[in-house]
Amino acid sequence: MLDSVLFALFLPCLGMSSIFIIYMCLLWYVTTHQPPVTPPAKSVSEKGLSPSELEKLPRITGKELVMGTECAVCLDDIENEQPVRLVPGCNHGFHVECADTWFSKHPLCPVCRAKLDPQNFTSESPC
Numbered sequence: 855m856l857d858s859v860l861f862a863l864f865l866p867c868l869g870m871s872s873i874f875i876i877y878m879c880l881l882w883y884v885t886t887h888q889p890p891v892t893p894p895a896k897s898v899s900e901k902g903l904s905p906s907e908l909e910k911l912p913r914i915t916g917k918e919l920v921m922g923t924e925c926a927v928c929l930d931d932i933e934n935e936q937p938v939r940l941v942p943g944c945n946h947g948f949h950v951e952c953a954d955t956w957f958s959k960h961p962l963c964p965v966c967r968a969k970l971d972p973q974n975f976t977s978e979s980p981c
Contacts, residue, residue: 902958907972911953912940919947926964927952944968 916923917934925932925948932938932949939953940946946965948956961970 902956902960903970903972905958908939908954908957910972911957912942913950914938914940914947916947921945921947925949925952927956941968941970 914937915934916932916936916938919932919938919940921944923932924930926946927948930949932947937950938947939950939957941948941953941963944963944966946963948964956964957970962968963970
């Protein structure tokens with residue numbers, strides 16, 4: 855009787871130990887036999903707009919916005935009385951401070967990713 859009780863306790867422990875050892879071996883194999891991960895090649899980013907080019911972007915107020923009232927840079931709502939920088943062509947609007955910070959580093963609209971060309975700020979080209 856005592857032998858069958860010991861056997862009944864030993865068998866599950868042996869099974870769990872075997873599973874644990876197999877798991878540890880698989881974990882070791884996966885961590886040591888993978889090819890080294892190389893970071894993706896980062897494309898050379900173009901520099902953003904100069905302060906004089908930023909001043910050429912149209913300024914309106916929040917109540918004049920046609921497309922959405924959320925600034926895609928800071929994710930805050932644009933209030934009616936706040937000054938807004940408008941992107942020519944796509945008409946996406948952002949807080950002036952947010953737009954100036956973003957566009958001084960990136961020449962792309964943060965919403966539609968259209969490239970901003972300072973020579974075309976006065977033309978109406980779609981995004």
